[in-house]
Amino acid sequence: MRQFRTGDLNKQVGDVTDAASREPVVLTRHNKPGFVLMSYGHYERMRTGADARRAHSVSDMPKEHEELFCEAIERPARGEGYDDEP
Template identity: 70%
Template sequence: MRQFTTGDLNKQVGDVTDAASREPVVLTKHRKPRFVLMSYDHYQRLRTGSDTRKVHRAPGMPAEHMDLFDAEIDRLARGEGYGDEP
């Protein structure tokens, strides 16, 4: 989970909200976690328990998911994806 300071929120609201649209982010104040910012859809899934995502162990992962996973591992091995996320 990414972290931002409350100062970051004031200075870079677009970056913080973009990150929160993908996954919940922690907002810190005085180096301590204070808030969690997330998309409304994510919040609704938490409230209603309607999250339909599934968890798979690697050996039992569907083939299409394994292909995506392998592609991302290759991308990270090339040094892409560290700090260059939108």
């Protein structure tokens, strides 16, 4: 979780809110955590317990997704996927 000082809100409001749109951020005052800033969507999911994100096992995914997943995992072993990425 990223941290910003409360004074950063005035100077870097774009950076702070961009970070908070991705994940909650801690706002510190005098080097002590004081507040948490997060997107409204994250707050609603946390408040209602309606977070639809779930972890799945490979055995549960559709065959075409499993093939794409396995191919992506094998690319680095073949030396691909590092320097050739756009």
